[in-house]
Amino acid sequence: MTMKSIARTLRTALAAAALLTPATLLLPTAQAWGQAATFRSVSGDVTSKSGDKVKGAVVHLKDTKSLSQRSYITADDGQFKFGQLSTGTDYEIWADMNGDKSAVKTISSFDNKSALTISLKMSN
Template sequence: LTSAGFAQGRQTGSISGTVVDTEGNPLPGCTVTLSGPKLIGTKSYVTSDAGRFRFPALAPGRGYELRVELPGFKTTIRKELIVSVARATTITVELEMTTLEEEVTVVAASPVVDIETSKVSVSYTSDFIASIPMSRDLYGIQNSIPGAISTGNDYRRTSSILGGTVRSQLYQLDGVPMNDPATFYPMANINVDVYEEIEFGIGSLPAEVGQADSVVVNIVTKSGGNKFSGNVSAYYTGDALVNDLISAEDMEAIGVNPPKVYTDYKDAL
């Protein structure tokens, strides 16, 4: 059970914080309700004597909304909160006293600094992966982080990261190790379309992480929630996307064959 709890913590994030009044005094007994596209239904929490609340084991993603209510105070809504893998999003919610039923919506940037851990990591969300110009696979993504150097063996798809050997990285898919037990290379190249977030733990790794001398590659896949969604991918190429930078005359003069392009094989497909 302990191992399962550690694995769940590394695949999810959390939102926690404190509810205070305008003078900074903690407010116990507040009803805090969390909703978002990654949740099924909503979650509720009643603040402690110190005004604290916490929602653990949340799926990573954007668009979480926090609603804080207490009789005699204005209802406050905090929108567009972001949950990242293995990180705690910590916020402070301030309530104002009122004699009327009022509602306040707070528009502010989601906290990006985790004040509960010293771990150093690099995280890519699914939106970021879809927007960057690189090969859409795990090998291309891992070679983009600081300190990563490809070994040049595409069939093995290994890299040296932060000075470690090609066997120094631990790869995890939803908490399950995916290293080959014989060579310790990654056993599969997981389709990036299923990634919700990928985290590279590069320093101050937690004690529950073993078998890694340099980096832990933590892949979290997409899951269901309140919002119905799907994904469609397509690949296209054509003559308009192909251009030879060396003319046919120049290639003939130096005695080389023209490079093959995808359209040369279209009749065979």
């Protein structure tokens, strides 16, 4: 190789690197935006008909497409929380305890909030 061809090859490599560097800097940002938009959390509380917090109620969260279910047992304060839920999926959520059940509520994939708060009231 002559000095001219080495210099030309080096200039070509440097030009390619200069063009690709800004694009690679944007990749982590684009990934972070995509991840932020794909998950959500749902939290809330379970109360009795009289408004008291219900400890030990089982809160069910059902994916309406796959029919898979998650469960959470409420703490002393009647609170529950589900995380890492897909924003592109519809869910049904309800609570039950000792034969008593709350109404079933729907979480729509059209609701674009990343954090939802839901109150579930037992029927009796």
